[in-house]
Amino acid sequence: MSTPAAVVIGASAGALEALSAILPALPASFALPVFVVIHLPHNRKSILAEIFSAKCRLPVREAEDKEPVVGGTIYFAPPDYHLLVETNYSLALSSDEPVRYSRPSIDVLFESAADTYGPSLIAIVLTGANPDGADGLRKVGEAGGTMIVQNPAEALAPEMPRAAWAACPAARSLPLAGIAALLLGV
Amino acid sequence: MTDKLEDIEIRLLLEALFSRYHYDFRRYAMASIKRRLQLARDDLGFETYSALQAALLHDPAVLPRLLGYLTVQVSEMFRDPSYFRAIREQVIPHLRTYPSLRVWVAGCSEGEELYSLVILFREEGLEDRTLFYATDISQNALAKAEAGLFSLERLQLFTENHRKSGGKSSLSDYYSAAYGRAVFDKSLREHVVFADHSLVTDAVFAEMHLISCRNVMIYFDRDLQNRAIGLFKDSLARKGFLGLGAKENLRFSEHSGAFIDFSREEKIYQRWAK
Ligand SMILES: C[S@@+](CC[C@H](N)C(=O)[O-])C[C@H]1O[C@@H](n2cnc3c(N)ncnc32)[C@H](O)[C@@H]1O
Numbered sequence: 232m233s234t235p236a237a238v239v240i241g242a243s244a245g246a247l248e249a250l251s252a253i254l255p256a257l258p259a260s261f262a263l264p265v266f267v268v269i270h271l272p273h274n275r276k277s278i279l280a281e282i283f284s285a286k287c288r289l290p291v292r293e294a295e296d297k298e299p300v301v302g303g304t305i306y307f308a309p310p311d312y313h314l315l316v317e318t319n320y321s322l323a324l325s326s327d328e329p330v331r332y333s334r335p336s337i338d339v340l341f342e343s344a345a346d347t348y349g350p351s352l353i354a355i356v357l358t359g360a361n362p363d364g365a366d367g368l369r370k371v372g373e374a375g376g377t378m379i380v381q382n383p384a385e386a387l388a389p390e391m392p393r394a395a396w397a398a399c400p401a402a403r404s405l406p407l408a409g410i411a412a413l414l415l416g417v
Numbered sequence: 418m419t420d421k422l423e424d425i426e427i428r429l430l431l432e433a434l435f436s437r438y439h440y441d442f443r444r445y446a447m448a449s450i451k452r453r454l455q456l457a458r459d460d461l462g463f464e465t466y467s468a469l470q471a472a473l474l475h476d477p478a479v480l481p482r483l484l485g486y487l488t489v490q491v492s493e494m495f496r497d498p499s500y501f502r503a504i505r506e507q508v509i510p511h512l513r514t515y516p517s518l519r520v521w522v523a524g525c526s527e528g529e530e531l532y533s534l535v536i537l538f539r540e541e542g543l544e545d546r547t548l549f550y551a552t553d554i555s556q557n558a559l560a561k562a563e564a565g566l567f568s569l570e571r572l573q574l575f576t577e578n579h580r581k582s583g584g585k586s587s588l589s590d591y592y593s594a595a596y597g598r599a600v601f602d603k604s605l606r607e608h609v610v611f612a613d614h615s616l617v618t619d620a621v622f623a624e625m626h627l628i629s630c631r632n633v634m635i636y637f638d639r640d641l642q643n644r645a646i647g648l649f650k651d652s653l654a655r656k657g658f659l660g661l662g663a664k665e666n667l668r669f670s671e672h673s674g675a676f677i678d679f680s681r682e683e684k685i686y687q688r689w690a691k
Contacts, residue, residue, distance in 0.1 A: 296635045297642065297669045309664055315448035321639070324664050325449045326491050326632045343448040 236351035241337030243359030245387025252407040308335035315343035341367025350375030359391025365398035378402035426466035457486035495578035524633030525551040528562030552614035565601035631662035653688040
């Protein structure tokens with residue numbers, strides 16, 4: 232397996248609780264960039280970065296267009312924009328149509344990150360009540376990346392990890408504690 | 418590392434599009450272009466980008482269909498109401514001091530942003546002394562903008578946005594409803610010039626006091642973004658204003674020194690005269 236170079240995470244219903252079990256566990260020395268898409272009700276001011284800044288040891292920011300990716304930083308997609316990672320390791324936002332009713336879309340983030348990081352990507356699908364992320368996770372797998380889903384039995388809303396797992400039978404299913412431990416080990 | 422086959426095909430396809438038809442998408446932000454080309458390839462029924470390229474080169478009828486995928490027409494009237502509120506409350510007082518004004522809506526899509534500004538200028542009593550330029554590369558979008566027709570379903574959102582932006586009238590004063598569509602009053606177009614203009618390949622055409630270019634440059638790569646910002650810089654009058662989309666900024670541009678933050682929150686910049 233290649234050395235991991237980046238982490239992408241997607242979540243919907245129940246996201247805050249699930250992410251709170253993962254992101255604050257990352258040590259200040261964590262070297263990879265972490266990109267996160269969460270579906271939120273259509274409101275235009277996001278407080279995600281603020282919420283997690285207070286809880287995390289890593290810097291947390293809302294992604295800006297054309298910003299160069301910095302390791303050891305947690306980036307949230309801004310509400311109402313897709314977040315993509317360019318192959319020159321910079322961030323891109325787009326206001327394209329929602330994909331599967333979602334903007335930001337987990338699929339869009341995962342697909343572009345798979346293209347950029349290939350086998351060095353770790354992709355994680357957490358709790359949620361819709362199937363966004365399943366296609367994206369499959370692309371990550373096709374590019375040789377590591378596929379992880381939250382154990383659906385444990386997820387607040389099991390549909391999203393279940394759909395991703397069905398699309399990617401080779402994905403590992405882990406409880407939140409297991410996902411945090413895996414990230415600590417990279 | 419060698420490029421993936423699909424990346425080579427995409428590069429060649431964009432090259433073909435440029436050489437044959439002079440539409441230049443070669444320096445657009447690649448991650449989104451790829452997504453949209455993939456949609457185009459699948460929807461138009463081609464196995465590969467190379468097959469799509471061959472069809473494009475030999476059959477001009479493929480061009481408009483492909484362009485429909487490459488340009489993104491997602492917009493709203495008074496999108497991000499706080500932006501329009503900032504224009505109204507902070508920029509307009511400066512513009513009032515000029516006897517005549519030119520405003521450029523670059524990448525105007527189907528006219529949502531243009532009509533928003535014309536209505537705002539009318540409400541503020543500045544429309545009569547203003548000439549608006551509305552430009553885009555999509556002929557289709559320009560034709561729709563010029564027609565001023567919007568599906569009635571969208572008007573609820575537009576009305577809400579207009580109100581939140583500090584609108585002084587009712588949006589319904591400006592359109593009439595017919596056959597499920599809102600037909601915007603043609604008097605709103607009396608001071609407007611619509612033109613096919615590309616921020617990638619065309620030049621400055623007039624001196625402007627306000628340029629609004631929102632959610633267009635996020636589709637460009639950094640070099641191209643620099644080119645477009647360079648155009649705006651050269652086009653703006655001393656102390657003229659440049660408004661960008663909610664998630665855009667000049668921070669990563671080589672021209673950032675030519676502008677000052679006018680409203681950091683709303684991404685409005687002012688041309689700084691040396
Ligand atoms: C997402 S829309 C933005 C519409 C509107 N400005 C807004 O913010 O709601 C992007 C627009 O940019 C146009 N566009 C793309 N490339 C362009 C270029 N090179 N020059 C001018 N307009 C361009 C597209 O055709 C489309 O109408």
